[in-house]
Amino acid sequence: MRAVDGRIWLILPAVSLLAVAFLVPVGWLLSRAFTFPEPGLQNFALLWERPVYMRVMMNTLIISAIVTPVTVLLAFPVAHLMAHGSARLRRWLVFLVLVPFWTSLLVRAFATAILLQRHGVINSFLIGFGLVEEPLPLLYNMTGLLAGCVQVLLPFVIFPLYSSMARIDPGYMRAAATLGAPPVRAFLRVYLPLTLPGLVTGATLVFISTLGYYIIPALLGGARQQMIAQLIQDQIAAFGNWGVAGALSLVLLAITGAMVALLHVTVGLKEIAR
Amino acid sequence: MSADGMTPWRLLRGTLVIMVAVFLLAPLAVVVIISFSSAPFLQFPPPGFSLRWYGVLFSTPAWTNALWVSVQLMVPSSIAATVLGTAASYGLVRGRVPGARLITACLMLPIIVPGMITAAALFGIYRGLGLNGTLTGLIIGHTVLHIPYVVAVVSSALRVQDVQLEQAAATLGAPPWATFRHITLPLIMPAVMSSLLIAMILSFDELIVSLFVSSARVRPVAVQMWSNLLGDFDPTIAAIASVCFLFALLVMAADLALRPGRTLRIG
Numbered sequence: 001m002r003a004v005d006g007r008i009w010l011i012l013p014a015v016s017l018l019a020v021a022f023l024v025p026v027g028w029l030l031s032r033a034f035t036f037p038e039p040g041l042q043n044f045a046l047l048w049e050r051p052v053y054m055r056v057m058m059n060t061l062i063i064s065a066i067v068t069p070v071t072v073l074l075a076f077p078v079a080h081l082m083a084h085g086s087a088r089l090r091r092w093l094v095f096l097v098l099v100p101f102w103t104s105l106l107v108r109a110f111a112t113a114i115l116l117q118r119h120g121v122i123n124s125f126l127i128g129f130g131l132v133e134e135p136l137p138l139l140y141n142m143t144g145l146l147a148g149c150v151q152v153l154l155p156f157v158i159f160p161l162y163s164s165m166a167r168i169d170p171g172y173m174r175a176a177a178t179l180g181a182p183p184v185r186a187f188l189r190v191y192l193p194l195t196l197p198g199l200v201t202g203a204t205l206v207f208i209s210t211l212g213y214y215i216i217p218a219l220l221g222g223a224r225q226q227m228i229a230q231l232i233q234d235q236i237a238a239f240g241n242w243g244v245a246g247a248l249s250l251v252l253l254a255i256t257g258a259m260v261a262l263l264h265v266t267v268g269l270k271e272i273a274r
Numbered sequence: 275m276s277a278d279g280m281t282p283w284r285l286l287r288g289t290l291v292i293m294v295a296v297f298l299l300a301p302l303a304v305v306v307i308i309s310f311s312s313a314p315f316l317q318f319p320p321p322g323f324s325l326r327w328y329g330v331l332f333s334t335p336a337w338t339n340a341l342w343v344s345v346q347l348m349v350p351s352s353i354a355a356t357v358l359g360t361a362a363s364y365g366l367v368r369g370r371v372p373g374a375r376l377i378t379a380c381l382m383l384p385i386i387v388p389g390m391i392t393a394a395a396l397f398g399i400y401r402g403l404g405l406n407g408t409l410t411g412l413i414i415g416h417t418v419l420h421i422p423y424v425v426a427v428v429s430s431a432l433r434v435q436d437v438q439l440e441q442a443a444a445t446l447g448a449p450p451w452a453t454f455r456h457i458t459l460p461l462i463m464p465a466v467m468s469s470l471l472i473a474m475i476l477s478f479d480e481l482i483v484s485l486f487v488s489s490a491r492v493r494p495v496a497v498q499m500w501s502n503l504l505g506d507f508d509p510t511i512a513a514i515a516s517v518c519f520l521f522a523l524l525v526m527a528a529d530l531a532l533r534p535g536r537t538l539r540i541g
Contacts, residue, residue: 006450010365014358014381014421021418022384025395032398074297077290093291100298102526104479106496107515110503111301114308114316114512121304121318151297183283212388214482219503229390236394249391260386 030253032246043247053231053244057251060227063142063217064210067149071206072199074150075157079198082158083165101155109219112148113139116220145221149210156209157202164198197267204263208256228252302519309512316509327513337514340498344478346409347494351416352473358417359424360466364454366425367432368440378425385422389482392419397486407489415483420476424469431465432458464532471532475525479518 033043047053082093100108115121116138123135138144168191176186214229221227228248235245304318309327311320331337362381366374384392396415397406405411435458443453459466481496488497495514502511 007365007369008371010361010369011371011377014362014425015377017358017414017418018381018383018421021396021414022392023380025399026387026391029391029395029398074290074294077287078294081287081291096295096298098526098530099523100302102475102522102529103302104475104496104518104522106479106481106499106503107305107518107522108301110499110511110515111305114304114318115301117316119317121300124318151301154294154298208386212390214390215500229388232390232394236397242398245394249394252388253391256386256388 029242029246030250032242033250034246036241036243036246043243046244047247047251053248056226056228056231057248059225060211060252061255063145063149063225063227064207067146067153067210068203068207070146071150071153071157072161072203075154075161075202078154079158079161079165082162083168084170097155097158100151105152105215108152109148109216112151113144113220116144116147139220140222142221142225145217145225148216148220149213152216153206153209156205157199160198160201160205161195162198164195168194200263200267204259208259211256211259212252305512306516306519308509309516311509311512314508316507316512327509330508330510331513331517334510336498337495337510340493340495343409343488343492344494344496347412347416347484348474348477351413351477352420352470354413354417355420355473356424356466356470359421359469360428360462362421363425363428363432364458367429368437378429381425382422384419389419393483393486396483400487406487407492409492411487412484412492412494415487416477416480419480419483420473423472423476427465427469427472428462431462435461468529468532471525471529475522478521 034041036043047057078093078097082090085093113120117123118135118137118139120138122138123132126132126136138147172190172194173186176190177183181189212229213227214233217225217227218230228251232245232248232252235241235248308316308318308320310323310325311317312322312324312326313320359381365371366378371377392415396411400406400411403411405414439461440453440457443457444450448456479496480494481500484494484497485500488494495518499511499514
């Protein structure tokens, strides 16, 4: 039974489609960076020299770096209650997270815009209660963008965090308490380290998803929050500049790949698959 | 340690969870309520209720055509992704394929690579092939985008299945196809159906590849919504968003029914 058996051929259709409709096109796009409009590294020089490109790339990193900790902080109490609350409460919380998880990103981004707009629900509420005089600018700026990203990405942290927390033996916390550790210390030294696989997985998912986001910054952010994916779209749709689009894609892919590699080294992809 | 010592933390946790719950669900609730508005703009709370925006939605050719295109795209692409993904998973998990881990990782790439890169790449290649603006081009794109989800779900179902059942069937003389058809497939059927549902909803919601590859004539719902959102929009958009939301709830319910006890294994 050591020999390769006939079932190996079953992978062929999927692998061929992946090669023809994914690997070849993406490879072609990335190669444009070095070949369009002429062979050379001029596209990368442009990315380096033009302040616009540099600003968008920095923006993208900064936005991802803000969205990640905010999402993790908000996901933590939800996952904690899910893992350690009653079974009834857990079912409700799972439902709470699954509903947005299954709902279209576009629908959720639009819903967030309705809530945040100038005469939207939040502003009417704030003015109605006399908390502010003028409507606050919540949309088409950093606030709107962050609210949208965090809203959409919360489930991607809650689920892995929950699965790490549910595996923590409650005996550990009891042991720490018995040995005289105050609750906060027991939490920081015993509990938190045990949640790290889920936490790091969730945080990485959020970071790399945000890096490539297009819909949310286009719908909820402003001109000053432009991100890499929007710039790629612009370069192709407005200017037909496949060279710069290819170079930007390569940069985006390199950062994404580095983050996935980092996750692989720190947590191990096997752990994530569990 | 007394339970009282934990109370402020419990209070903080409870408050944060309620805030997150409102943050996650309130926007969707507001959209559904506005879709029944009688006002011609997205006002909340609505001054009155009516079904006029659903009427507009189902009588405007741009929207009904878009719904039809979405169905024509979703059905073949989700079936193709499920069949190809299930076959590949079976081969990879059971077939002693050299480099199986590397091949599995490659099949996962469409999830990891940002959608904009895939979309731009397909658009670029399709230009030479005349596939832009065609249903075929969209179906190919959606199939390749959603195979990874099928492979992830079906592979993990195959890994927890007892191989000895298949070996027993083979020992008793069942040919490979009969073993698959009568032993393996029934055992992994819930996972296969679940991945079909995932592929369906993802195809229905997919925007970025569709945005590049579609045309004014072949335009799925998500693209039609997008073009409306960038222009002047009225509560029709809330009506279509509510329809999408209802569809997502139905698919979610079907998925939960398929996997009792597996609800939490998504992350």
